[in-house]
Amino acid sequence: MPIEAAAAEASDFGTAGIPELVDEGAVTRVLTVEDVITHEYVAAESEPIELELEPNPIEPSDVVALTDEDIARLTPIVEPIESEPPEIEEERITNRFEREPTPVGMRSFDRPSTVVGLIRPNGAVILLGLLCALALVESIAAFLAYREHVDEEEWQAVDQLLANHEGEPVIVASEWLGPSARMHIPQARSWDSLAFPDLRGFGRFWLLTHAEERPWKGSLKAELEELPRPELLAVHRLGHLTLHEYQQPVGTLQFSALDSIEGVSTARGRCTGRGGEFICKDGRVGVRLLEVDYRTRRCVAVELEDGAMATIELGKLELGDRIYGHVGFGDFNARLRADPSARLEVRINDVIAGRWVFTDDQGWAAFALATEPGRHEVELRVGTTVSGTWQQEGHRSSPTDTLCVELRGFDESGLLQEGGA
Helix, strand or coil: CCHHHHHHHHHHHHHHCCCEEEEECCEEEEECHHHHHHCCCCCCCCCCCCCCCCCCCCCHHHCCCCCHHHHHHHHHHHCCCCCCCCCCCCCEECCCCCCCCEECCCCCCCCCCHHHHHHCCCHHHHHHHHHHHHHHHHHHHHHHHHCCCCCHHHHHHHHHHCCCCCCCCEEECCHHHHHHHHHHCHHHHCHHHHCCCCCCCCCEEEEEEECCCCCCCCHHHHCCCCCCCCEEEEEEEECCEEEEEEECCCCEEEEEHHHCCCEEEECCEECEEECCEEECCCEEEEEEEEEECCEEEEEEEEEECCCCEEEEEEEEEEECCEEEEEEEEECHHHHHCCCCEEEEEEEECCEEEEEEEEEHHHCCEEEEEECCCEEEEEEEEEEECCCCEEECCEEECCCCCEEEEEEEEEECCCCCCCCCC
């Protein structure tokens, strides 16, 4: 029953002076003024109201006559209440596709733009494409920058100059010149020029640079180790190329471990193989080219299990007064994820003459040993503390770090008489 109807019935009841009876079959109910006044209704304006009336038998004493004053006092109570609908508080929100905030209940999400729709599911592909485009731009820029600086005639002039110096290594000091130099100059393709251990054994050698570059800088300067800078004999400028001719006093090379391996063994038995390559139950040992500290090195590569030591038999060798060697770890990714240490022993006549421990962050580490000249039995024992690499899921046995070792013997007794260092 609407509020207006209930109020009208209550008003009619008041003017009659008697209660209105409602006949509902066997039960008779009366709607009194108190029922209308005290009954609480909470409903919307358009929602019907149903009155639940309790049985109230009429007694003569309950009938009371109302005066005009009573009616005047009751009339305001039963008048319909006119109320305005409640205002809906608007909550201002902002969604990712709208520039202006939108009230709650009136959200309208605009469709994303075509560019956003393409980038979101294909972000990785687009990033890869941008990297490829950047690499292409860099390649084209490098080609345009250097293509006109070195002509074919200049390479021919360098080759003619070196024609009478066969056997002398040509070290390319400029990295970007390396591939072209090895294509045009035979001396630049030798092991001494490409993967030398140091500059100690070169009595005469050449440095090839671009005309605008300095010869001794960066990693090439580190190759001197503690040696004095070699004597500069001449500088040959051939267009955009420059050849620097050097000489220095050196000792006599007695042996190199790369050419002297007779056999390899570990605690689990002898290794099989020949020609510089040996297969062991613990791993393998062989002469190879490795990247060590961002440079190419030719060395004895050792790949063994955790804690295993390999005994490399060099046989009876003619020793001078010095042994020089280097140790490093190859494979940048494996070295980064392993942090191994190298253990090295040099045995002469079955007696330990020197023992060293090197870590992977020492780069191409050098060591030296004074020896007694003469013919002696030489062995090299080498191994690593840990193999494998640490990956995201934990330690894995493969790939493993590779230990790179080189060893040479020199007779430097005549250097002091010649005024050498």
